[in-house]
Amino acid sequence: MNKIFYIAILFFLFGYQAVFSQEIGQAIKAKDTLKSKEIDPLRPTKAAFYSAIVPGLGQAYNKKYWKIPIVYGAIGTSLYFYISNNKKYHSYRDAYKLRLLGLPDEYDYLDNSRLIAAQRFYQRNRDLSLLVSVGFYILNIVDANVDAHLIQFNVSDKLSFQPAVYQNEIDYKPNLGLTFNYKF
Template identity: 60%
Template sequence: MRKFFYIAVVVFLLGNCIGFAQDKKELVLIPKDSVAIKKTTINPLAPAKAAFYSAVFPGMGQAYNKKYWKLPLVYGALGTTIYFYISNNKKYHQYRDAYKRRLEGYYDDNYSYLDDSRLIYAQKFYQNNRDLSALLTALFYVLNIVDANVDAHLMQFNVNDNLTIKPDFYNNDFTKKQELGICLRLKL
């Protein structure tokens, strides 16, 4: 009983030390020319947290970033590629088993209308499609993580009226016509 008590105390103390060591540091940006002081807090760990959430459970990083409209895209891409992987893997095994039975001398399978070369071709076809589906699944999984990370970075990007680029119509004094230009506004 005493041993359990000592272990509990040590775990409690270590847990508190680790908890204090991982406090968030917040960066505060204060505009110089503002009359009212506005504090904008930036969480530097938000991109890493979003990427971690997406790595553990796909789509969770997008939910963390509050981009809920991306969830159907993530699940649609991953679900479609996983479906095709399973389907092609099933077909591959069916043709492979039929070919193995042909080599053993049995012709009582569902593919009796195909010769051996067609069975081999079907095996290779479905194997290539299965491998491509696995590659696309991995690609969409990594893309999900990268999207969550980049989106969390861009959420912290400073976008306000003091920093804008927009198209602008202006009157040309020489030709007396309106022309299209780009207005770049940078207030410091």
């Protein structure tokens, strides 16, 4: 009876230890495993599409709300200058046409060469403002696309790239260098 009691105790202890060690192994395994985010390969395409439809919508899709006023400010300012230069261009052009017909115009203090120069000046500025508007619109789309790509980029604390100043062991002068560290 004594032998059976000791065998039961040994069996209980070894069985408990096996169960306990298995739980610890699972806990260690769960602790070491990194939770990886699912990568949505269509996210950059969606962001670019949304920005193409409505400027700033791709930035909202990427949850970069602070960029939306910048987008509207840039596109709105360039469109304002386009409209202003277009009005002035048409004003000088209409005045020149009226002068050619022999009718009075609002710019009677300017001669014909000055009216033509003003026309060309505002036409060039109008066209440049339109180019800048289109450029900001395209930049809005590219920004949404690139930002969506970079959201999926894994940036962890294990990877670092930083400048370092270290002392040279031969002449003890300070040296500047870059260190690339990766912690496993």
